[in-house]
Amino acid sequence: TDVIRIGVLKFGTVNWELDTLKRHGLDARYGLDVEMVPFAGEDATNVALRAGAVDMIVSDWLDVSRARTAGDDLVFVPYSSSVGAVMVPDRSGIRTLADLAGRKIGVVGGPLDKSWLLIQGLARREAGIDLASANDIVYGAPPLLAEKALQGELDAVLTYWHYAARLEAEGFRRLVSAEDAMRALGASGQVSALGYVFSEAWAGGHSRAVANFVRASRDAKALLDHSDAEWDRLHADGVIRDEGRALAVLRQRYREGIPDRAAADDEADAGRLFAVLAELGGERLVGPSPVMAPGTYWSGLTDDH
Amino acid sequence: MLDVAIRAKSFRSADGTVIEAVGDLRLSVPTGRFTCLVGPSGCGKTTILRLILGLDRHFDGEIAISETGAVAAVFQEPRLLPWRTVEENIRLALPGASAGEDLSGLFQTLGLAGLETFYPGELSLGLARRAALARAFALRPSLLLLDEPFVSLDEALAARLRGLLAEVWSARPTTVLMVTHNLREAVELADEIVLLTPRPARVSGVYPVTVPRSRRDAATVTALLADLTAAHPGTA
Amino acid sequence: MLDVAIRAKSFRSADGTVIEAVGDLRLSVPTGRFTCLVGPSGCGKTTILRLILGLDRHFDGEIAISETGAVAAVFQEPRLLPWRTVEENIRLALPGASAGEDLSGLFQTLGLAGLETFYPGELSLGLARRAALARAFALRPSLLLLDEPFVSLDEALAARLRGLLAEVWSARPTTVLMVTHNLREAVELADEIVLLTPRPARVSGVYPVTVPRSRRDAATVTALLADLTAAHPGTA
């Protein structure tokens, strides 16, 4: 059997899928042994991949493209299209993007966050406002901003999808999601936001294992897509800490984010969005190349759909 | 008037031993008088001065000081601030009012002229002692405590400084209590010599020097010394 | 044999002033002899000892020491390690070989018995000086340098310690160089007295004491002293 070590956040969303995969022996079915290496932060998985302590992590195509341009040999396989969203309290008077003008907005990930740039692009196009300059923007860590939004210090918060889902369970609603922005800015369908990332050279030597892993991953997603019981099990086993309404919302959003089309279509849309991002964020976001680095999507993935 | 009534003073050392430094000791120095304290090494003299200065309040007894002016002390070791120059050390001890005073005469007499900007670490021990004396004299105290002020000085210089001390003492009414091992020095300067026993210090005898200071020439001092040792044998 | 040939030694103080501490000075102490160095306060005596001890190598001249055994010094201030007890201070100065030696006799003579476990901060200055003397004596040095070792001690004790020094000196061949301001002490102990000028120190005169030590009673010492001051007027 081939062993694949995957760096995950201990309570991260990737873990849900991998735990299902392991629990149901999906890796063994494909002659694989998937080993989860838990970390406490995204940065840690990033370091682990580069230090060779794991074979695979989950990250996004923008990073991969940028790294490739800089000379790293990373590649990407779509994993999920769940993206962040701008959340406002239910009772908030903010109904449209235009209402955001002059508000205090929390933004996770910093001024160059992909979702943030796309939503800014959308706001400029639809409402003619420059969100970054027309508002009091606070960048910060997701848990902190979520807490601040709950406290009412922020009028709106752009956060990652799972934080958004939890806020939703706490009486927030989605004002606009990054997915809306992607479509408005030229994507033809659901574009993956995150994917499995690994070294191209390593994948070259383990192409069968990677392909099998992608299959196993897809099976696990299918299970999560259809079985509510599996979600209850994940909660019971402590893999998902959320419960009740939060769990339900997370489940729903997760399912919405399961990629459902050919990687080639995804890649084409990602390429289009990359160009948009290059325009919005400039070199500081996308790096020296204004187009997505060729080969960002792993070419070894053949039997897709 | 300085009135000392110590019933007992003891120290507890780090290893737990209790050392009785001063026994039952009564001592009084009338205002404007000069008293010398003489006793064997380690008998408790410095301890007595520290109690008078209020540096140690853990003792059994009372000490009353009726002098209201400044108090100055010359410690057994110079205790100059090493990070301040000689002149700064002396001026820092002066109250704000007399801070700008001209000290050059004093420096001259003490052989410190030219060394005003030296740091204490750059002085010889004798020079440092002189700086400590200058600090005490410059203050014009009404109560002056001296702990062996003239050791580490050559005899000629010590004689000159004794002269200076007598001068300071007579220029203004100053109450002086001086510790010394040098009986000749005591006889030369004091109105009264208090002799102490070995530790714990008690008064073993009091010798008043009645000859006026102006008449204490070398021969008289030698005679007085002989008289003192006769009256209090074992005082060396 | 200790051979000192200093051409010049000067200090540069923090404020840039250059102080000439020692001038052209030649001095030699034959092996097993006892020499006293006498000079006014601040003339450069301690500096000379420091140069001999190799504590300061920035000077113009040469110093040759032919004694091969231990060197000991009694500094002008006790320089005991405050964080070690009296006994530890003394034992630390001994080489490994004699580390276990019985020191009780020495403590007894110096009046330190019972204070072995005291820290230096718990001693009177006189006691601390005695501990510093004990450290030097316990080592049985073949070259011994002393910088005013007997100040801050009462006269009776000082006399006893001078006796002890003479004893130590005669028990084993020891070359001694001692700084003192006390001419009487010098005459009592020395084979030769070297008189120094004020700063920068130069030899102003040498007075050999030829009377055998055993015959130097009080009267002889007084006579020798008179002879010395007559030969070298201005020596106080």
Add this chain to the structure above:
Amino acid sequence: MHGLGGLGLRAQAWSAATFLGSLAALVFIWWAAAGLAGSRAFPPPQDVLAFIVTEAASGELAFHLGMTLMRVGAAFVLAMTIGSALGIALGRHRGADRFFGPWVILFLNIPALVTIVLAYIWFGLTEAAAIGAVALNKIPNVVVTLREGARALDPAYTEMATVFRFSPFRRLRHVILPQLQPYIAASMRSGIALIWKIVLVVELLGRSNGVGFQIHLHFQYFEVAAILGYTLSFVAVMLAVELLLLQPYERAARRWRPGHA
């Protein structure tokens, strides 16, 4: 001679009472403040205690705390040894200090993130890399503190040691180290604290266990009670070290100071 804990029974009882009183006052203030705040972000002591109890019962607490303590301990020993040696050397040799001074400033100011990431990249995600990176972060701090101490050494004692021909070891042990004691104490206390803080980062960036790992997991769910629970467990260990090791050692080391008792 007395043993290390040279305190009378009464003094010991008094000392214990003060300690307990101090902690009680702290817990009370915390409790009152948490009541006033009434926020999830500031849980009262009982919630934190409840967390500690649960976590301890599951064995998690002991495991993660143990891993962290192991890292803290190893990095501490490394950093203190190397840092002290370098600090004393620089403090004594002006030439070396002039030359290496800028290096010290550089290493002092390199963010933990940089050292840690580089160490992980070069040496792999290993325990040795983690501990080495932490030690490297702390060493310059020890160097600056001990360098000041070495500069402030009193030449009177050094000269005495030279005259009496102290061996290098005797000189270090009896002349130099006692003078450096306050500097060593200062850099030990703030040293453990700094190391522990860096260990947290190390665990965040590349370990799969330890208190830092746990704290950051709980941070994602904003479980302040859990974060405080882990923090206070470590603090409790440090208080024990303080009371059972540092303070008795310091009492012994300060015995000679007048009025030390």
Add this chain to the structure above:
Amino acid sequence: MHGLGGLGLRAQAWSAATFLGSLAALVFIWWAAAGLAGSRAFPPPQDVLAFIVTEAASGELAFHLGMTLMRVGAAFVLAMTIGSALGIALGRHRGADRFFGPWVILFLNIPALVTIVLAYIWFGLTEAAAIGAVALNKIPNVVVTLREGARALDPAYTEMATVFRFSPFRRLRHVILPQLQPYIAASMRSGIALIWKIVLVVELLGRSNGVGFQIHLHFQYFEVAAILGYTLSFVAVMLAVELLLLQPYERAARRWRPGHA
């Protein structure tokens, strides 16, 4: 009396030469090591320099560095003032020290993350909260160092000051502070470094500018050259502070020590 920079011209030239030599040696070692490693994770000096030049030209560098320096400066002044006052007080009053000692250990060991998050939660995502949190992190370190210093004060000088009736101010300025100088120097140097490291965390967690913010941005893309560029820019400022402020001040403060020159 001489001015602060009481060094002769020749000595100054020599000092500058040593400084440049030291830096040159460092850069050379770096260059050689980077060449050997040949990895993107360890860029050679010229790459980092190129980044600094670009970033400086765009004005970004000055802006972010300025924000960070503002925070570091404010937190430094706060922490040193409060920490020194507390440290001296605890060092002088044994009773207070017994009581507050455990508090010091507690605050010393609270992770920066906790303080910062709590400060942001209570006081909002404001500049004041950020600076306050950083200062709070550093204060216990200053306290421990200065407490050791205050414990080691020589009673001989305090007694002298009592006898000659020094005013509290005169006593502080001429008797106490000069003795604490090495402790202050140590806690200033390691203090600035610690504060800067905490500011990085603060900027990561809830600020929109500053070097920490930038470093984390570049960290996401693993651009080590950029990370080192920002780090070294800060280090350069610290070297300037060291050479132009700290060292002349210390030279003046150490003038009295025998063989100080």
